[in-house]
Amino acid sequence: MSFKSTYFSPTAKTTGTHCDKAQESRMTHDSPDGSECGSARRASREWWLHVALLCVPLLAVYLHIPPPQLSPALNSWRTSGHFFTFRGNHIFYKESVGVVGSSDVLLLLHGFPTSSYDWYKIWDPLTQRFNRVIALDFLGFGFSHKPRPHRYSIFEQASVVETLVAHLGLSEQRINILSHDYGDTVALELLYRSDHNRSGHITINSLCLSNGGIFPETHYPRFLQKVLKDSGFISPVLTRLINFQFFSRGIKDVFGPYTQPTEAEFWDMWTGIRFNDGNLVMDSILQYINQRLKHRERWVGALTSTSTPCEYTHHSHCGTKCWSTRRIRCVNMTHCGSLLKNSAMGSAIEAK
Structure with missing residues (x-):
């Protein structure tokens, strides 16, 4: 038969x-x-x-689908950058010299799960304001090495930043920091070290945080983030199953209705993640959400007690056709503390 x-x-x-x-x-x-x-x-x-x-x-x-090829724009970003070594890992960074006669230095810290390429649209305008503009790909992101297995941590990423600043000979320079998302928490660890005069710390001149979810009790991770960070042995399987369609549908909700990336820009983000098998370390990196909760007093405390000028900008979706920007300006230690000790921020936030 x-x-x-x-x-x-x-x-x-x-x-x-x-x-x-x-x-x-x-x-x-x-x-x-x-x-x-x-x-x-x-x-x-x-x-x-x-x-x-x-x-x-x-x-x-x-x-085992191979990663997509770098687009001309993404390849240009890579070839215009450099690498330094941190504990045996190659870390990508990009630096431009801008305004002549100014001594202002700006350091850009990107978010999860993307890379320094996030800043490409505002790179040239920033070089018209600052003497030196610097961005890096954190360990496990973008063009930097992505070791696995590895215990990724905010503390280690802060040390990566300090090593870069020393590598560029800027240890004695006052640094302005603009950070986003994951980079906000790294910036807060740098702020803590700076205010406590820790060995090797950088001196922060000013700090601007954006869309960081820095208060654990008011941060609500997306479903996939929760699954990846808490699913144990299942997480490595899930990281292999994530594809471009799944990624792009998820991350598009992060953007406002009038700032949606193009298809090519989504592909550039995904290509940066897939580079060096970065999708396979996403579950390890996502442990930063648990670290935020564990070290809340250290990092939120640094923000509420600092004398460093700070600003926090948050963009939130408030309806079908509404996208609001809320901003806190902290001009000194007393002002910053009074604004931020209420983690919900409430009336202390001025709507712009």
């Missing part, structure tokens, strides 16, 4: 019914038709085995 004739012929259904009846008869009368029924069931099991064996190589191919 062939595979095709057994399962796809018009008589297949009849055969199955006959087997069911034969089984019922065999249970009561020990019918000899039981042997025919057993053969059909064995053939059925063999069919599912064939399907499973076919799926294995297909799944293997899917899970």
Whole structure:
């Protein structure tokens, strides 16, 4: 009996019914038709085995899809940058010299899960305001090394930034920091070290935080983030299953209705993640959400007690066609503390 004739012929259904009846008869009368029924069931099991064996190589191919090629714009960003070494890992950074006669230095800290390329649209305008503009890809992001297994932490990323500043000979320079999302928490660790005069710290001249979720009790991670950071042995499997369509649908909600990235920009983000298998370390990096909660007093405390001029900007969706920007300006330690000690921020936030 062939595979095709057994399962796809018009008589297949009849055969199955006959087997069911034969089984019922065999249970009561020990019918000899039981042997025919057993053969059909064995053939059925063999069919599912064939399907499973076919799926294995297909799944293997899917899970090892090569990363997309760098776009001309993304490749240009990479070739215009440099690398330094941090504990045996190569860290990518980009630096431009801007305004002549100014000594102002601006350091840009990107968010999760993207890279320094986030800043490309405002890079040139920033060089018209600052003497030196610097951005890096954190360890595990963008063009930097992405070691695995590895215990990624905010503390380590802050040390990466300090090493870069020293590498550029700016340890004695007062640094202005503009950070976003994940970079906000790194900036707060840098602020803590600076205010406590820790060895190797950088001196922060001013700090601007944007969309950071810095208060754990008011931060609500997306479903995928929660699954990846808390699913244990399942997380590495999930990181392999994430593809461009899944990624782009998820991250588009982060943007306002009038600032949606183009398809090409979504691809550049995804390419940066896939570079050096960065998708496989996302679950490890996402432990920063748990670290925010564990070290809340250290990082939120640094913001409420600092004398460094700070600003916090938050963009939030407030309806079908509404996108608001809220901003806190902290001009000194007393002012900053009074504004930020209420983590909900409430009336202390001035709507712009």
